[in-house]
Amino acid sequence: MAKPDDILTPTRKGLYCPPGDFFIDPVSAVDRAVVTHGHADHARAGHGAVLATTETIAIMAARYGGGFTASRQPAAYGETTRINGVDVTLIPAGHVLGSAQVVVERAGKRLIASGDYKRRRDPTCAPFEAMPCDVFITEATFGLPVFRHPDDRGEIGKLLTSVRRFPERAHLVGAYALGKAQRIIRLIREAGYDEAIYIHGAMQKLCDLYRDFGVDLGPLAPATLSDGAGAKNDFAGRIVIGPPSAFADKWARRFPDPVPCFASGWMRVRARAKQRGAELPLILSDHADWDELTETVRDMEPRELWITHGREDALMRWATLAGVKARPLSLVGYEDEND
Amino acid sequence: MKDFAALLERLVLTPSRNAKIRLLAEYFAATPDPDRGYALAAITRDLDIRSVKPAMLRSLVHERIDAELFEISYDYVGDLAETISLIWPARPGPNRPPALGEVIETLNAAARADGPRLMAGWLDAMDAGERWALIKLVTGGLRIGVSARLAKTALAEFGGAPVTDIEEMWHALAIPYTELFAWLEGRGEKPDATSPGYFRPVMLACPLEEKDLDALDLCAVAIEWKWDGIRVQATSEAGVRRLYSRNGDDIGAAFPDVIEALDFEGVIDGELLVYDPDATPFAVRPFSELQKRLNRKSVDRKLLQSCPAFVRAYDALSLDGEDLRASPFSERRRRLEVFASRRPLARIDLSPTLDFEDKDALAAARAAPPDDAIEGVMLKRLASSYVPGRPKGEWWKWKREPFLIDAVLMYAQRGHGKRSSFYSDYTFGVWTDEGALTPVGKAYFGFTDEELKRIDKFVRENTTDRFGPVRQVVAEPGDGLVFEVAFEGLNASPRHKSGVAMRFPRINRIRWDKPPGEADRLEALKRLLQG
Ligand SMILES: [Zn+2]
Numbered sequence: 001m002a003k004p005d006d007i008l009t010p011t012r013k014g015l016y017c018p019p020g021d022f023f024i025d026p027v028s029a030v031d032r033a034v035v036t037h038g039h040a041d042h043a044r045a046g047h048g049a050v051l052a053t054t055e056t057i058a059i060m061a062a063r064y065g066g067g068f069t070a071s072r073q074p075a076a077y078g079e080t081t082r083i084n085g086v087d088v089t090l091i092p093a094g095h096v097l098g099s100a101q102v103v104v105e106r107a108g109k110r111l112i113a114s115g116d117y118k119r120r121r122d123p124t125c126a127p128f129e130a131m132p133c134d135v136f137i138t139e140a141t142f143g144l145p146v147f148r149h150p151d152d153r154g155e156i157g158k159l160l161t162s163v164r165r166f167p168e169r170a171h172l173v174g175a176y177a178l179g180k181a182q183r184i185i186r187l188i189r190e191a192g193y194d195e196a197i198y199i200h201g202a203m204q205k206l207c208d209l210y211r212d213f214g215v216d217l218g219p220l221a222p223a224t225l226s227d228g229a230g231a232k233n234d235f236a237g238r239i240v241i242g243p244p245s246a247f248a249d250k251w252a253r254r255f256p257d258p259v260p261c262f263a264s265g266w267m268r269v270r271a272r273a274k275q276r277g278a279e280l281p282l283i284l285s286d287h288a289d290w291d292e293l294t295e296t297v298r299d300m301e302p303r304e305l306w307i308t309h310g311r312e313d314a315l316m317r318w319a320t321l322a323g324v325k326a327r328p329l330s331l332v333g334y335e336d337e338n339d
Numbered sequence: 340m341k342d343f344a345a346l347l348e349r350l351v352l353t354p355s356r357n358a359k360i361r362l363l364a365e366y367f368a369a370t371p372d373p374d375r376g377y378a379l380a381a382i383t384r385d386l387d388i389r390s391v392k393p394a395m396l397r398s399l400v401h402e403r404i405d406a407e408l409f410e411i412s413y414d415y416v417g418d419l420a421e422t423i424s425l426i427w428p429a430r431p432g433p434n435r436p437p438a439l440g441e442v443i444e445t446l447n448a449a450a451r452a453d454g455p456r457l458m459a460g461w462l463d464a465m466d467a468g469e470r471w472a473l474i475k476l477v478t479g480g481l482r483i484g485v486s487a488r489l490a491k492t493a494l495a496e497f498g499g500a501p502v503t504d505i506e507e508m509w510h511a512l513a514i515p516y517t518e519l520f521a522w523l524e525g526r527g528e529k530p531d532a533t534s535p536g537y538f539r540p541v542m543l544a545c546p547l548e549e550k551d552l553d554a555l556d557l558c559a560v561a562i563e564w565k566w567d568g569i570r571v572q573a574t575s576e577a578g579v580r581r582l583y584s585r586n587g588d589d590i591g592a593a594f595p596d597v598i599e600a601l602d603f604e605g606v607i608d609g610e611l612l613v614y615d616p617d618a619t620p621f622a623v624r625p626f627s628e629l630q631k632r633l634n635r636k637s638v639d640r641k642l643l644q645s646c647p648a649f650v651r652a653y654d655a656l657s658l659d660g661e662d663l664r665a666s667p668f669s670e671r672r673r674r675l676e677v678f679a680s681r682r683p684l685a686r687i688d689l690s691p692t693l694d695f696e697d698k699d700a701l702a703a704a705r706a707a708p709p710d711d712a713i714e715g716v717m718l719k720r721l722a723s724s725y726v727p728g729r730p731k732g733e734w735w736k737w738k739r740e741p742f743l744i745d746a747v748l749m750y751a752q753r754g755h756g757k758r759s760s761f762y763s764d765y766t767f768g769v770w771t772d773e774g775a776l777t778p779v780g781k782a783y784f785g786f787t788d789e790e791l792k793r794i795d796k797f798v799r800e801n802t803t804d805r806f807g808p809v810r811q812v813v814a815e816p817g818d819g820l821v822f823e824v825a826f827e828g829l830n831a832s833p834r835h836k837s838g839v840a841m842r843f844p845r846i847n848r849i850r851w852d853k854p855p856g857e858a859d860r861l862e863a864l865k866r867l868l869q870g
């Protein structure tokens with residue numbers, strides 16, 4: 001019998017499968033990559049071949065241009081591809097559009113690398129699928145019992161209440177350009193808000209892409225100034241969405257007395273929100289919170305739990321208490337600050 | 340409790356003063372009695388609530404959470420109340436979150452032994468935001484960047500009433516302020532402010548600028564020394580004796596020696612100072628001696644003897660039942676002199692008025708005053724009536740040291756050598772027009788070892804963030820620590836975010852008494868640059 005370590009092993013470039021000779025989410029260029037989802041720290045340009053969902057391939061092409069890899073291998077959820085005798089299947093991870101867990105099977109062993117995931121409902125992507133396995137490799141971005149994301153509707157409610165309360169101010173929502181932004185727009189629509197939402201230029205392409213995949217985002221308009229006096233007030237009472245990095249720019253100064261809102265799981269901790277300068281923190285995350293992480297381990301019933309990027313020590317402690325065999329992988333190169 | 344928690348959350352993160360006022364006013368409008376009154380008292384820190392020890396909360400949480408998981412989390416979050424509020428595993432069940440008033444009334448009526456059971460029940464019924472508010476409330480750690488003055492301004496806005504009316508009646512009101520809200524909503528009579536001993540909002544001076552000096556007519560102003568103590572209002576009416584700070588905080592409990600001497604009928608405005616009990620002639624001691632007596636709930640006999648306090652009077656707001664505030668300064672001063680000459684009082688004397696031939700003589704006296712306890716001169720228009728706030732063109736202060744500013748401590752860093760276990764290097768800032776603090780300098784000397792220990796303690800207890808050896812401390816208009824910083828000069832510096840760089844800055848004095856909101860503004864510093 002093969003040992004799980006012989007099938008997947010942590011390297012400096014990422015998780016490596018020696019018999020299949022491929023990497024999962026490699027952080028530097030490799031010959032063959034399996035990519036879980038389109039976030040920049042997981043999906044990099046320059047690999048020889050990329051196996052990913054159709055949506056993720058499209059996202060990578062939109063971000064990096066058509067030549068991001070020599071060979072594209074789009075796969076549907078549930079479709080199995082054999083790579084050098086190793087079966088690779090992508091199943092939904094519920095993180096962003098096209099996000100997948102990678103099911104790696106060989107010699108009767110099944111290992112699942114979660115990539116990034118969440119368990120709660122997301123109207124912009126397929127829901128996480130749980131599958132029993134020998135090894136479950138989980139992310140641990142919010143692997144501390146203080147992280148319990150509240151209900152999405154409540155957070156969107158906070159935003160819309162504030163928009164009504166401060167009709168002369170613009171609400172500037174900082175959200176990661178891939179996934180978070182579209183999910184928020186969709187949630188705002190579900191809450192009954194149907195006015196135009198203004199978006200930063202960096203988000204246009206990805207919003208278009210989501211639409212092409214059938215996600216209805218309602219009326220969007222560019223967050224640029226029209227000419228002439230008083231243009232600043234064009235955005236009074238409006239919702240503007242931009243990447244958090246744009247908040248420090250001149251870009252943010254064009255809005256009337258903006259209310260900075262950041263949408264992120266980190267907003268749960270007041271000091272973080274304050275440090276970010278968020279006046280209205282929105283606790284919205286595309287990652288599993290503590291309860292989702294521990295529930296998922298129970299759902300997947302792995303013989304072994306491997307923990308990758310994030311806060312490993314608390315999850316390790318939990319595993320010990322729960323009698324789950326676990327080990328930290330200490331993979332490097334993945335950022336968690338964007339969520 | 341839910342609305343109160345939401346209000347606090349929003350206030351903590353809102354930098355703009357106007358937006359804070361708006362949030363408060365809306366809360367008052369939307370929240371019924373008695374909750375809004377209790378919330379108001381919590382914010383102005385007038386609330387009396389049975390306190391709960393952090394150790395008790397820790398043991399509650401340890402009953403439900405693995406100690407190691409808790410420690411890992413606490414280490415990450417850095418704040419005990421926040422960690423507990425976030426980590427608390429609520430038990431699903433028929434829990435009803437309590438109203439704010441219910442929490443306060445229940446806790447105050449309960450036996451101490453019932454505390455843990457009550458707290459656990461409430462924490463179970465609440466969400467994380469409410470739990471945070473509850474824990475901050477009962478552990479006395481409510482720091483939300485709102486001063487009592489700002490809360491009163493919001494009340495004024497909410498009820499369309501002058502804020503001075505509210506300040507005047509404040510000490511006559513009882514928590515939860517139902518009478519006040521009824522009046523503000525037009526449903527009730529104006530509460531009787533004039534219960535004996537009420538606080539009169541104080542009149543403040545503007546810093547004297549070059550152009551003011553040019554325009555000044557020496558014959559139209561009264562000139563006094565600017566004493567280096569703290570501004571107080573000593574009140575004695577119908578047997579009620581009070582000593583108020585300039586914010587209206589009653590500090591009488593720490594100054595029984597002064598209270599005992601308020602054997603008159605009236606309201607005196609003056610400087611609280613301490614004198615040397617062994618010196619003849621009478622000698623005022625420097626501010627650092629007075630500091631020993633500040634921020635105390637009570638005082639022991641030893642300190643009363645070694646640091647006796649007195650009031651150096653410079654104004655009378657009321658005497659023998661007659662309100663003098665509408666009278667010109669010259670008349671108030673005359674009445675004050677008559678009052679002082681009638682019968683000497685043990686702990687009250689008169690701040691002398693000064694005469695100068697011309698402005699040069701005035702400038703020379705200001706630069707070299709005859710006493711260490713003098714920090715400059717005060718100029719008051721003889722015709723000025725007593726107007727609360729900081730009216731323009733009435734009173735001026737002209738400090739002795741040309742380069743002295745009040746700045747707010749923002750970051751502290753560990754020192755080197757024998758000070759390596761203390762946070763002894765300080766970065767301080769002043770307020771920008773947008774109401775934010777911008778750092779303007781760094782200093783690591785100018786204080787005694789004793790003071791260093793106290794600042795170090797402040798830093799540790801008020802840390803809001805850490806970056807390596809540096810701690811960020813609480814620095815909000817209503818909360819934080821003010822340094823009086825002395826420096827030799829100011830250079831324009833595009834390298835610094837503030838645009839200015841100080842030469843040889845040092846801590847001149849630690850203003851434990853001063854709310855950061857009253858520290859200097861960047862604008863004032865930039866004016867120095869031009870001058
Ligand atoms: Zn991701």
Ligand SMILES: [Zn+2]
Pocket residue numbers: 041042115116139309334335336
């Ligand atoms: Zn990730």
